[in-house]
Amino acid sequence: xxxxxxxxxxxxxxxxxxxxxLARPYFADGTPSPITRSLAQVPELLDVTLPxxxxxxxxxxxxxxxxxxxxxxxxxxMECRYCVATHTVVALDCGLTAQEVAALRGNGAPQGFxxxxxxxxxxxxxxxxxxxxxxxxxCLDALREHFDEPAVVELTLVAATTLMLNRYASALRLPAAxxxxxxxxxxxxx
Amino acid sequence: MSALAxxxxxxxxxxxxxxxxxxxxxLRCSYCLTESGPGVPRRELGPERMLALAREARDLGFTELxxxxxxxxxxxxxxxxxGEMARILPVLVLSNATVFNARRLxxxxxxxxxxxxxxISLDHxxxxxxxAMRGPENFAxxxxxxxxxxxxxxxxxxxxxxxDPDAVDPVESERLCALHRSLGVxxxxxxVRPIIRRGRADTGDxxxxxxxxxxxxxxxxxxxxxxxxxxGPTVRGGRMDTDLLVTRTIAPLRRPAExxxxxxxxxxxxxxxxxxxx
Numbered sequence: 001x002x003x004x005x006x007x008x009x010x011x012x013x014x015x016x017x018x019x020x021x022l023a024r025p026y027f028a029d030g031t032p033s034p035i036t037r038s039l040a041q042v043p044e045l046l047d048v049t050l051p052x053x054x055x056x057x058x059x060x061x062x063x064x065x066x067x068x069x070x071x072x073x074x075x076x077x078m079e080c081r082y083c084v085a086t087h088t089v090v091a092l093d094c095g096l097t098a099q100e101v102a103a104l105r106g107n108g109a110p111q112g113f114x115x116x117x118x119x120x121x122x123x124x125x126x127x128x129x130x131x132x133x134x135x136x137x138x139c140l141d142a143l144r145e146h147f148d149e150p151a152v153v154e155l156t157l158v159a160a161t162t163l164m165l166n167r168y169a170s171a172l173r174l175p176a177a178x179x180x181x182x183x184x185x186x187x188x189x190x
Numbered sequence: 191m192s193a194l195a196x197x198x199x200x201x202x203x204x205x206x207x208x209x210x211x212x213x214x215x216x217l218r219c220s221y222c223l224t225e226s227g228p229g230v231p232r233r234e235l236g237p238e239r240m241l242a243l244a245r246e247a248r249d250l251g252f253t254e255l256x257x258x259x260x261x262x263x264x265x266x267x268x269x270x271x272x273g274e275m276a277r278i279l280p281v282l283v284l285s286n287a288t289v290f291n292a293r294r295l296x297x298x299x300x301x302x303x304x305x306x307x308x309x310i311s312l313d314h315x316x317x318x319x320x321x322a323m324r325g326p327e328n329f330a331x332x333x334x335x336x337x338x339x340x341x342x343x344x345x346x347x348x349x350x351x352x353x354d355p356d357a358v359d360p361v362e363s364e365r366l367c368a369l370h371r372s373l374g375v376x377x378x379x380x381x382v383r384p385i386i387r388r389g390r391a392d393t394g395d396x397x398x399x400x401x402x403x404x405x406x407x408x409x410x411x412x413x414x415x416x417x418x419x420x421x422g423p424t425v426r427g428g429r430m431d432t433d434l435l436v437t438r439t440i441a442p443l444r445r446p447a448e449x450x451x452x453x454x455x456x457x458x459x460x461x462x463x464x465x466x467x468x
Contacts, residue, residue, distance in 0.1 A: 014432065018431065018432045018433050020432050020435035021434065021435070021436055021449075021453045022436065022453065040432075041438075042437075043436070043437060043438070044438065044439055044449060047449075
């Protein structure tokens with residue numbers, strides 16, 4: 001599974017005092033994420049990317065637990081240290097158990113998910129994240145048994161946005177936020 | 191109506207677009223905002239890009255252009271470029287006036303009938319004091335260049351940059367004004383402004399601090415991006431400040447212009463404490 005060691009970022013992370021005008025609102029709470037601090041170097045991209053990420057991965061018609069299963073499993077398959085660390089905390093906060101989180105972060109097929117809906121979701125997520133080309137019919141059909149078409153569309157965008165962030169954070173070697181690392185140590189997941 | 195049109199019409203966004211033509215300079219002034227000097231990377235915008243952006247500025251509703259640097263007149267193409275820009279909108283170009291040899295003066299002659307003004311820095315009526323900030327022989331070169339430009343029909347404005355304009359000795363101030371008048375520059379074309387504590391001035395502990403709330407919003411285009419003020423693209427320790435960066439995108443100009451107007455129109459009323467520096 002992905003290691004949660006804190007890497008040196010490949011690029012400069014913008015400090016609050018240097019935040020460009022369009023980025024200032026995203027620094028206002030004093031704890032901008034490394035994603036925010038890196039994107040602030042190109043403020044016009046920050047200004048559209050963060051609202052998009054918020055809309056795609058944040059609260060929506062899909063329940064939070066479902067979305068976090070997709071995000072955490074995809075990030076683990078993609079071996080993105082930053083996203084695994086960050087979404088381990090989010091997943092715990094939205095009610096996944098420590099065992100479920102550990103299973104989603106692991107290398108093998110996650111065990112301990114009794115619900116057929118979630119097993120189909122995890123299998124489909126792995127196919128989207130690790131596969132090439134289209135997802136096999138059987139995998140997609142299994143998902144469709146539990147989710148209607150708008151939900152499938154949204155899940156696909158959640159997975160695709162996660163993959164984009166996985167590559168962005170890994171390619172730039174973004175370090176997890178200190179607050180995230182502290183929480184992981186508390187949970188014994190660092 | 192777009193935020194840009196509203197901002198320009200209400201005067202909340204200055205109707206001039208500034209261009210940093212380059213960053214290199216023959217001088218190395220102690221208060222330089224951009225750490226300019228002879229050896230720094232040029233980072234030129236280039237004439238084709240400046241002209242295209244000038245045309246777009248006019249189409250967006252801006253009514254003036256500004257050109258600064260570095261020392262813009264180190265660029266051989268500048269006189270011709272200024273002529274072309276002035277046919278689009280009136281141009282104010284900033285210069286240290288130390289590079290106006292006979293060849294460059296001849297190249298400027300076609301600008302005589304065009305709306306081009308050259309703003310020249312002159313900080314002190316005494317050569318020794320002036321040159322301490324700006325470099326050897328600066329004073330002598332400026333007092334030689336100004337009448338030469340005026341004789342060729344080029345409008346000249348004098349800018350005096352001081353550590354504290356409110357604390358200046360009135361006798362000294364009057365001597366400086368007598369000097370610029372003797373050079374042919376009337377009082378209405380003399381501006382006095384404080385050193386802005388950014389760039390080399392910040393490193394040297396000089397001037398007044400100025401951020402977005404203290405500066406008039408003026409769209410400023412550089413090779414590195416668009417900024418909210420010509421005092422924005424400052425350099426400290428070789429690294430560009432980004433606190434007044436608007437966008438990395440400079441073309442189409444609409445992108446940074448609308449982004450800056452959005453920030454200006456979104457600022458809560460009463461938050462500005464503008465210094466009124468032009």
